[in-house]
Amino acid sequence: MSLEDRAKIFSPFDPLAGFREALRKKEREVEEQNRDTWEHEEKS
DSSP states (O other), rough: HHHHHHHHHHHOTTTTHHHHHHHHHHHHHHHHHHHHHHHHHHHH
């Protein structure tokens, strides 16, 4: 087996492609909502 073929066996595998990015996006959205809620409550 060539080194190139052998390297393909050990290449990174991401079964949930895009999941981490989607999770980060949702985290940012929730943080923004929380920030808006806190700001609104502080003004009241």
